[in-house]
Amino acid sequence: MELTRRDFITSSIILAGLFLVPNRFLYAAKETGERWYPAYGKLEQEGKLAQRIEQAYSIFEQCELCPRQCGVNRQKGERGFCQAPAKPVVYSANPHFGEEISLVGKNGSGTIFFSNCNLRCVFCQNWPISHKGYGKEIEDKDLAGIMILLQDIGCHNINLVTPTHVMPNILNAVRIAFKKGLRIPLVYNTSGYERAEILKILDGIVDIYLPDMKFMDADNAEKYLGGASDYPEMAKKAIIEMNRQVGEHLVDRHGIAARGVMIRHLVMPNQVAGTKKFIQWVAGNLPKSTYVNIMHQYSVEFKAFDYPKIIRRITVEEYLEAMKWAEEYGLTNLDPKSIDIKNIYTKQ
Numbered sequence: 001m002e003l004t005r006r007d008f009i010t011s012s013i014i015l016a017g018l019f020l021v022p023n024r025f026l027y028a029a030k031e032t033g034e035r036w037y038p039a040y041g042k043l044e045q046e047g048k049l050a051q052r053i054e055q056a057y058s059i060f061e062q063c064e065l066c067p068r069q070c071g072v073n074r075q076k077g078e079r080g081f082c083q084a085p086a087k088p089v090v091y092s093a094n095p096h097f098g099e100e101i102s103l104v105g106k107n108g109s110g111t112i113f114f115s116n117c118n119l120r121c122v123f124c125q126n127w128p129i130s131h132k133g134y135g136k137e138i139e140d141k142d143l144a145g146i147m148i149l150l151q152d153i154g155c156h157n158i159n160l161v162t163p164t165h166v167m168p169n170i171l172n173a174v175r176i177a178f179k180k181g182l183r184i185p186l187v188y189n190t191s192g193y194e195r196a197e198i199l200k201i202l203d204g205i206v207d208i209y210l211p212d213m214k215f216m217d218a219d220n221a222e223k224y225l226g227g228a229s230d231y232p233e234m235a236k237k238a239i240i241e242m243n244r245q246v247g248e249h250l251v252d253r254h255g256i257a258a259r260g261v262m263i264r265h266l267v268m269p270n271q272v273a274g275t276k277k278f279i280q281w282v283a284g285n286l287p288k289s290t291y292v293n294i295m296h297q298y299s300v301e302f303k304a305f306d307y308p309k310i311i312r313r314i315t316v317e318e319y320l321e322a323m324k325w326a327e328e329y330g331l332t333n334l335d336p337k338s339i340d341i342k343n344i345y346t347k348q
Contacts, residue, residue: 216274
């Protein structure tokens, strides 16, 4: 029997082991002492959020949300490279405890996994979601309901995973949810394959940007990211725009992220990701105190078995080399778990 939307929303939220706790959504930022309020709430109170939503939805008529710029009319059912319909498709929604420490806190990051993707990495760990599009198509109001439920069970933020192709739906859902009491930060958890021009629509809406910076070389990006040879340049421009909007990583008095950019970079075998170039770029184009998570957990997934250079996990030496570069180029705000892993590897 087919699930109703209400059944889907209820069954998608994992409640086990969590208490209903109030969210501290009006707290002081640790660094500034200022009272925090969600960026999207301020924009709504200024009467500007509805205009942004209208602007975003108009793009669906000739979709150019991402660098692919397919130009299809998604409002009429046409589908581009990402294969996404005009309505959001959600695979799951639940408190996530595997994200960065400042996102997770005690109660988890309220993670919503959107199906389909504009990048299509050959090593994708979530390929049933991103490549196959498994999930449930829902209305914007139901997406808003998911956000409220995640807040009600104590999640510290709304973590939007692979949001690029459903950005208009997200904005509409956020406005609906705000009117129903949503007051926690929005995390835009993206592959980094974004258009800076489109990101400007999100200025004053997103509180935390969590982009990947996957590859620094156009040839490798084309090979491993579904032909996206422009990925390095588009991601660089996007991250600079994100930094302009929200600045550096800020936490509240409880150590929970409230605002800022948090960049992820996955170290890959045989230096195919260009880790040294990535670190050099961050050090030269962003504050050296930018939050950077140098990740070690690459695994051989999906179609990676067909590519000889990425058919193994990284070595201890490859990860320690990456962390050494980060120190040499003066990055001062590395993810605590990255540092812990480095210390463990150093002792081996």
